[in-house]
Amino acid sequence: MIRTPIIAAATLVVVAFSGCETTSTSAPPVRGAMVQAAAREQVDEQTLIAGRELLLRRCTECHSLPVVSEHPRAEWPVILQRMSGRANLTPAQHAGVLAYILAAHG
Numbered sequence: 001m002i003r004t005p006i007i008a009a010a011t012l013v014v015v016a017f018s019g020c021e022t023t024s025t026s027a028p029p030v031r032g033a034m035v036q037a038a039a040r041e042q043v044d045e046q047t048l049i050a051g052r053e054l055l056l057r058r059c060t061e062c063h064s065l066p067v068v069s070e071h072p073r074a075e076w077p078v079i080l081q082r083m084s085g086r087a088n089l090t091p092a093q094h095a096g097v098l099a100y101i102l103a104a105h106g
């Protein structure tokens with residue numbers, strides 16, 4: 001009897017951690033190398049952070065979080081051209097999401 005809550009808690013921990021991992025590989029947090037790569041394209045850190053937030057929030061309205069590494073770099077501008085209209089992004093938001101995706105892609 002006493003074991004059940006422990007197993008339930010252990011399961012929760014596993015689920016919580018795997019959830020985290022999925023998010024970080026699909027849309028990794030903005031980090032140093034990413035910021036440096038973006039700076040070369042005249043994109044600042046705030047833009048990247050805002051772009052990632054938009055991706056997490058607005059690009060999950062119709063489907064699960066798109067995985068940045070699942071599409072080649074050259075394909076993303078074309079995909080985003082289609083998707084930012086669907087997500088009702090302003091041109092500035094569109095640019096931010098694209099900048100984040102390209103920086104995260106590496």
Ligand code: HEC
Pocket residue numbers: 055058059060061062063066067071079080083084086087088089097
């Ligand atoms: C209003 C609904 C909607 C929103 C919001 C939306 N999508 Fe989509 N997305 C779709 C649908 C429907 C498909 C599958 C059909 C297609 O490719 O047109 C799709 C497919 C995709 C694919 C797979 C494309 C491929 O060619 O394999 C990617 C990647 C994607 N979306 C990224 C995004 C991103 C990034 C955003 C945020 C800017 C976004 N989506 C927002 C509806 C949406």
